[in-house]
Amino acid sequence: MNKIFETPLYAYQRSPDQDAATPVRHKAIVVGAGPVGLAAAIDLAQQGIAVVVLDENDKVSFGSRAICFSQRTLEIADRLGTGRQMVDKGVLWDAGKVYFDDRQVYEFNLQPDTGYANPAFINLQQYYFEDALVARVRELQAAGAPIEIRGHNKVDAIGTHDTHVALEVDTPEGPYNVEAEWLIACDGASSPTRRMLGLDFEGRVFEDNFLIADVVMEADFPSERWFWFDPPFNRGQSALLHKQPDNVWRIDLQLGWDIDKEHEKRPENVIPRLKAMLGEDVEFDLEWVSIYTFQCRRMDRFRHGRVLFAGDSAHQVSPFGARGANSGVQDTDNLCWKLKLVIDGQAPELLLDSYSHERVQAADENITNSTRSTDFITPKSEMSRLLRDAVLDLSEHYDFARPLVNSGRLSTPCTYTGSSLNSADALNGPEVTRPGAACPDAPLGDEFLLPKLAGKFTLLTIDADAPDRIEEGGIEATRLALSVKDDLTLELKRRYLGGATSAVYLIRPDQHVAARRDNYEENAFRQAIRRATGKE
Template sequence: MPRYEHRPFDCRPAPELSGAAPGRYSVVIVGAGPVGLALAIDLALHGVTSVVLDDNNVVSVGSRAICWAKRTLEIFDRLGVGATMAKKGVTWQVGRLYHRDEEIWSFDLLPEPGHRMPAFVNLQQYHVEAMLVERAQQFPELIDLRFKSKVTAVDQLKDGARVTVETPDGGYPMETDWLVACDGARSFVRGALGLEFSGQTFEEKFLICDIEMEDSPFGAGPAERRFWFEPSFHDGQSVLLHKQPDNIYRIDLQLGRDADVEFEKREENVLPRIRRIVGDRPFSIDWMSIYRFTCARLERFVRGRVIFCGDSAHVVSPFGARGGNGGIQDADNLGWKLAAVIKGEAPAGPIESYNDERVHASDENIGHSTRATNFMTPKSPVETMFRDEVLHLARDHAFARKLINSGRLSLPCALAGSSLVTPNPDAPLQPGSAAPDAPIRSADGEGWLLHRLGGEFMVLSVGPAPDLADCGVPHLVVAPGSGFEDPTGLVATRYGTGWTYLVRPDQHVAAAFDRPDAATVRVALSRARGQSAEERVA
């Protein structure tokens, strides 16, 4: 029996079912998973209303996405749930890789100090969704959560979209200026518009299993990620082991492309496999599934006034924790841009830049994911020999460890080359990068730099402050006597003393300056807001 108790959310009849005229809304979001909820919360923080439609009234069944990377946790922190997630989740940063039964390499994902968020937190998707729903309910005037509301038709309009919604109380139409599809890999919206993924489907099958087990296989030490290539206890296939909260452990077992799905998912066949991994410790199965996966994406993520976000736009293999993390980073990229267009603060350019930036990020994730999968599942004797030699060399040689794709985990995509970014190759922190965190001190006490950045455009200066009174956005100075100090020196180390940065609402660096003036910053700001070269003001 599953450990998590699924409690239904309240479902209220839509106003359209009470005789009201069909509504016209600024934003309608299809899907109340992590991506859709994160986007709704981000829009609410910008004062933009949204309606969230979901065909269910409980959080997801099964742990699904569990591994949340530091950059994603920083986004969740800006949205108001990061600390709750970090407290509930299992923090880990050490990964161990084995070939057969010998450990060949261990890595530490966060060897440097001075970050509020850990390298990774393991937390089941159902916990994340519950936290996000609770946070969304704190914006009753801005977020209209409609559960048991299934979208059954989608029509594109010149200035928006129309959807038909079916509920237990009846159906109704609604129109929206912007429709955002966050409805997952089997997206109804994507299918309704006749759009298809392009990419590669892998024939290998994997058994994913959550077990409840009080006696930790890690002993008294901290939780770790363990990955085995060809272990003796699993017929030469690969195995992945993670710890989750509530004494739940995730195990992924490669079954091979010819595995019989019905046979493999029988409990009497699953239990012996698990026992060979965890030994004689008592355990019970909490949830399991068998899957194949695809690395693919839509050609475009923006289709008129319909926008695709998360798995509705792109899918990857689960190895490397790039699916859920990539989806949240989609929402982070889209939220401020959509809000700016709706509020009349920017032209339509930022919406197109969402397509460009996140297609680029998706291609990067798909590339890493495809290489990881091919490394795990070699298709020929030559590929097998290459993998085995890389694993052998990785015991003693650092260069070979970079070739072990299964050990390569989600990192934020850099946006260098984006039309919104002003390049500066001399900057210590390159434009397009996600702004790194660091401790700061103010009159309020010890704090974190990223708590002062994000949500709006900001200028950050480290060290002596240039006169930027007319630059058009708030100016944060970290320097002695400025009100914000650098007690550990990590701000100066990560950003460079004497440098000034324009930081976007999604905490990415839009521009970097060593000798800025207000006019130069305003030009970079206009570019970061999506204005054309002709529209930018000096």
């Protein structure tokens, strides 16, 4: 077994809060030290917001769990200080192959374009992501940042109030009480926080189960995503193969609905299934085995007063498409800059409602895509199966059929169309950078665009005049001036100008477009700042 599972990263230590005469109140408390909770805490700490993370464990998650991290997540991780470490450790891939029965029907490339600092996807066990995030917390602590992780601190009770949230926390030395001005619940799909507040999910649980097996083996398979429909080794079902670091391979095998989960997880039952897939002579060791049920559900809203839900505690999707952890990290990217402005008194609390509105839209988009994938992978009628199989047969020879094959539409960032924070589009520019969209990266000589946009409001000008800074209601936007004359790859022009000859963008701290026009107009951009901060 990988020793990382056994290593305490944030062992229990007694906190001064446990000896306080009255409950200590913190600016922000995060419940849960998984990738989403740690990302939220790091983001807040880097902005100077004091934050405490409470977790009932003291180690990384057992098993690889989430393994596919998207380009957008890696871009966020760059800002959090863990992106390069993840890419260096991870398995890079952008190609996939789809099989039907015993034949390959087609293959695809996720990133045919160039000009991005990060790959389309990496495969990396979740425990390595968590390990990198905890190491980043330690770096921030050494630099004096206001961040703390408390292991073996289990939240047992929550009381919500107009000005704060009261928590009762259990520890190996007994319970204590603490308070938070804002509580961020990142405590997973079974979320005790959600349960204690009497809240629930809405959505579908699909009648299907998949076996996950992390297999350690020496194999010469390429670093690609391989998906099988109705393979000879798992008739009537499907299968997935992904490579991870350290010669670990993720194998997913569809099992059906009416199964005994504990029986199916036993090694004596798992190993014959894997041998049927890999071959009798292939030597391997099982590192981790689990069974999951397809679920596509979410909370009605992600903000409940001073409690904010993110990641699996707020929404669940079926795993095909890599939408779980990626969407959770993107939740925190949307939330933390808004919470910073509210805490600092630079924006009304109403701004936090936009977190719920925008990320509910993203969750619905993920649920829609995940549901469609699930329905294609697991047809619910014989007619649906016949139609699916016909599409697979056609895809082997005809390009038009390939977009209809759905083995999991892979995660992409949500464009917040209709968001109250967007200003009207006043540029005849590319769809990819319309208001609400996440900014795509672009090469700038030896550098890239996105790091220059991180964590602040930016006035991006392309062959347009504008002041070096503009301040509105205490919010400052600083100018980044670029020109297509220096755009040797023409990717900046393609992604930000389209047919226009000049452009001015207002970019939010989470690198989403708030407004764009062909030229700078002061009143319009002042209004855009007010809108983007919930003041209009």
